[in-house]
Amino acid sequence: MATVLPPPSKRQKTAVAEKARDQQDIDAIPNNLGSVRIHFFDQSTGKPTGSPVAVPVADATVKNLELLLNTLQGNDATERVPYRFTFGAGGQVVDIVNDIYRAVLKPGLTTTEDTISLHYTPQAIFRVRAVSRCSASIPGHGEAILTNSFASSSSSRMVTGSGDSTARIFDTDTGTPLHTLKGHTSWVLVASWSPDDTTIATGSMDNTVRLWDPTTGQPLGQPLKGHTKWVNSIAWEPYHLRQNSTPRLASSSKDATVRTWDTISKRIDLVLTGHKSSVSCVRWGGTGTIYTASHDKTIKLWDSTKGTLISTLSSHAHWVNHLALSTDLVLRTAYHDPTGHPNIPGTEAEKIEKARQRFEKSATVNGRLSEQLVTASDDFTIYLWSTSSTKPLARLLGHQKQVNHVTFSPDGTLIASSSFDNSIKLWNARDGRFLHTLRGHVGPVYMSCFSPDSRLLVSGSKDTTLKVWDVRTGKLREDLPGHRDEVFAVDWSPDGKMVGSGGKDKAVRVWRH
Numbered sequence: 362m363a364t365v366l367p368p369p370s371k372r373q374k375t376a377v378a379e380k381a382r383d384q385q386d387i388d389a390i391p392n393n394l395g396s397v398r399i400h401f402f403d404q405s406t407g408k409p410t411g412s413p414v415a416v417p418v419a420d421a422t423v424k425n426l427e428l429l430l431n432t433l434q435g436n437d438a439t440e441r442v443p444y445r446f447t448f449g450a451g452g453q454v455v456d457i458v459n460d461i462y463r464a465v466l467k468p469g470l471t472t473t474e475d476t477i478s479l480h481y482t483p484q485a486i487f488r489v490r491a492v493s494r495c496s497a498s499i500p501g502h503g504e505a506i507l508t509n510s511f512a513s514s515s516s517s518r519m520v521t522g523s524g525d526s527t528a529r530i531f532d533t534d535t536g537t538p539l540h541t542l543k544g545h546t547s548w549v550l551v552a553s554w555s556p557d558d559t560t561i562a563t564g565s566m567d568n569t570v571r572l573w574d575p576t577t578g579q580p581l582g583q584p585l586k587g588h589t590k591w592v593n594s595i596a597w598e599p600y601h602l603r604q605n606s607t608p609r610l611a612s613s614s615k616d617a618t619v620r621t622w623d624t625i626s627k628r629i630d631l632v633l634t635g636h637k638s639s640v641s642c643v644r645w646g647g648t649g650t651i652y653t654a655s656h657d658k659t660i661k662l663w664d665s666t667k668g669t670l671i672s673t674l675s676s677h678a679h680w681v682n683h684l685a686l687s688t689d690l691v692l693r694t695a696y697h698d699p700t701g702h703p704n705i706p707g708t709e710a711e712k713i714e715k716a717r718q719r720f721e722k723s724a725t726v727n728g729r730l731s732e733q734l735v736t737a738s739d740d741f742t743i744y745l746w747s748t749s750s751t752k753p754l755a756r757l758l759g760h761q762k763q764v765n766h767v768t769f770s771p772d773g774t775l776i777a778s779s780s781f782d783n784s785i786k787l788w789n790a791r792d793g794r795f796l797h798t799l800r801g802h803v804g805p806v807y808m809s810c811f812s813p814d815s816r817l818l819v820s821g822s823k824d825t826t827l828k829v830w831d832v833r834t835g836k837l838r839e840d841l842p843g844h845r846d847e848v849f850a851v852d853w854s855p856d857g858k859m860v861g862s863g864g865k866d867k868a869v870r871v872w873r874h
């Protein structure tokens with residue numbers, strides 16, 4: 362009797378269908394469309410690059426456009442820069458993902474008779490590889506790990522905060538604990554490195570903020586007391602805004618206030634009052650504005666020098682859980698270059714100047730300096746804001762449950778939102794357009810974090826796994842099981858080499874390629 366082959370599995374059927382679809386797409390570009398004139402414009406300055414160039418429609422793929430643009434700029438084959446291209450028409454911004462025909466001509470946004478204006482932004486030249494294995498599982502904490510953060514300058518040190526009232530500093534290269542930061546009397550909810558890596562700040566449920574020396578693990582003076590309830594969030598003053606070499610710090614609390622501190626004298630600098638409920642998140646922007654999100658459904662903008670209220674953004678219908686700035690990574694790393702170039706300036710003035718240049722380059726769009734803000738709420742929605750207006754740029758709808766966390770990609774072009782509906786959604790940061798839903802987790806997703814080159818995203822979930830996603834395709838790159846319980850905290854090091862995670866199983870895990 363002849364052997365009967367088993368029917369194809371679901372995975373095999375899906376692979377065959379995708380292959381057929383891809384083949385169809387390749388064959389879908391007609392050869393009789395002739396050429397189209399393309400004019401390149403720099404997204405950050407708005408200035409044109411060269412003259413319009415005639416390109417055959419069949420050859421107008423992203424790869425060929427990159428090659429053409431690099432040739433127009435006179436770059437050698439060894440200096441080629443990868444670019445992202447966008448086309449704007451009637452207030453709509455379209456990403457050129459594969460080629461001009463499918464993105465622009467087929468939908469009827471323009472014709473081959475017109476000159477197509479393409480805006481380009483350089484992508485990160487260094488490429489981060491997806492982490493794929495757990496290189497260290499480090500015990501030590503006695504309770505769940507609630508927060509973690511890599512140092513601003515390298516991936517070799519990471520701080521964690523835990524429910525056992527301590528924070529710990531780990532050497533991630535060797536997978537060993539360096540220091541235990543003892544002093545808090547309740548859960549450590551937040552831990553953050555200063556932009557120059559010389560200080561760690563921790564906020565706790567004991568209502569205090571403490572400062573620590575990361576090289577010795579010793580406390581720097583007395584705790585910062587003033588809040589009457591626990592500390593939810595901490596934000597350091599951007600390095601380029603420092604005056605008289607005095608770093609300042611902002612902390613937000615369940616007591617509905619935000620306080621800024623002079624970290625040298627350990628005194629309260631400003632008290633920002635106005636929220637009516639717990640302030641869940643604080644960010645200190647590169648233009649000197651402090652942004653706060655609260656359970657009173659509002660977001661407030663404050664002047665960090667006078668302590669006065671600039672504006673109130675009120676569109677959410679429930680608690681605002683989290684907010685993120687488009688310049689978060691640049692402000693976090695200051696004058697450190699995460700691409701691996703160890704050219705740290707020598708003097709304080711040079712460091713401040715380099716930090717300012719990096720911020721201005723990141724925040725400049727179409728020749729204008731502007732930070733963008735995104736907020737996530739329990740009303741299942743996300744709002745995208747420009748700092749120059751009190752009206753939202755876009756309302757991002759689609760999640761079926763509360764949205765717990767939002768983050769911008771380092772290049773400022775994408776937003777990732779993590780929700781209790783077990784999914785992550787990707788959005789275009791320019792206009793709030795929906796791009797992908799990343800499905801794979803079988804429990805609420807607590808947070809997500811982009812790789813420094815904006816090509817990958819890592820997420821941590823209640824289902825005990827981390828997952829690495831390809832941002833361009835919206836597909837799963839790596840599934841990272843290993844934790845024995847919920848994953849509360851995840852961070853991708855600014856140099857892209859490692860991912861650190863922690864959660865309910867009390868172990869810190871370090872992941873590498």
